[in-house]
Amino acid sequence: MVAVPVSLRSQRAKATSVVLLVFLLAGLTWLTPPRDEVLHNILHHLNILPFMLAGLFFGWRGAARTLLLAALLQTPSIYRHWHVDRLDADDQLVELSIFGAAGIIAGLLADRERMQRLQVEETKAELEHVYTELRQNIEQMKKTERLTAAGQLSASLAHEIRNPLASISGAAGILARGQASAESRGECLEILTKESQRLNNLLTNFLEFARPRLPRPQPTDPADLIYAVAALAQHVASARHVAVRIEADPRAPEMQCDPEQIKQLLLNLLLNAVQATPEHGSVVVRCITLPNAVTIEVLDEGMGVAVQDRERIFEPFFTTKETGTGLGLAIAANIAEQHGGRLQCIEGDGGGAVFRLELPRHTVAMRCRGTGQVLA
């Protein structure tokens, strides 16, 4: 047995019922004696049913075919009423035509509705396709953003790795030649141990910084945080001859935050500020501690951000840089939000931009956007 799709089976059932109805009405009209005018009247009016049903089920073409079938089948009755047993045959003809026309109009409307539904479904499918593609692109761009940040970091990392490596290879060379005094040999061994440890610490810190993970709040010294970030950005800043000045009270009380995430956020702001500032200019990182909040501002000497763009720069994919992906500040704002704080762009006194990060000092709970997870 051949399996028939459900939709096709129901279409066939509808067609059969319409045809049967037409046959039934034509048959009853033929069988009803002409003198029973009331019954004839009812039968004639019932003709509207198959036309309307055909119009709704199969559109105007269905209604037209049904009208043709009904006219064909009822021709004998109409002929008989006209010539043999006189009855209002012209009335019968007019009614058949009007009901047929109504069925065709209903069919046209049904066709239009069906067409619109089809269009909606097509648009929906297209939107779903675009949405999937967009999501893939976002993933790709996030990856690119990570790679760009990794590129800048690796320049600093390379610089940080070279010095200990030079010490290690120098000390190993002295030991290998075997001409050094006992005191020098001891010193060389000490240097080898110390510098290997330094490299290990450097890589551990770097991996912890580069690997994305959920926020983990812990007591953090805001000044330490800022100095660590400035050290990371130092390489890029020196290359552009931009000075980084830090105004932070080293005795400021500790705050609750995820230090790695806040470092990532601040590094992003600082690198942007360095890029925006002309050569031989300076960037200021200022930290103000209030009883319940910590405000960190990054001030540059660039062109500033236009008033209409100050909200939009935090939207994903909005960028004013030629090579930017527009995700850096969006990620930064997200981190601030997760900490129950906020990140804003305001105008600086000298025309440059000021990015102000406000964080609560005591975070009770941290929201993790996307997963709906609450981190105590």
Next chain:
Amino acid sequence: MKRNHILVVDDDSSLRRVMKMQLEEAGYAVSLASDGEEGWKLLRSLDPHLVITDLRMPTTGLQLLERVSHEACRRR
């Protein structure tokens, strides 16, 4: 015979010590400074034959080089 005198200026202590050992092994007298400022003072007082300096450090090597070339011009 008086040994040739080299001044090494670097902010990385391990690197400084290794260079001192290497240069002493090669037969030079070596003095050490940890930044450009200290390097300049030692340069004035010790008058070494050669200065080896790092560039990226507090009071940069470039500033030290500028001062050295000014001094050289003045002496001429």
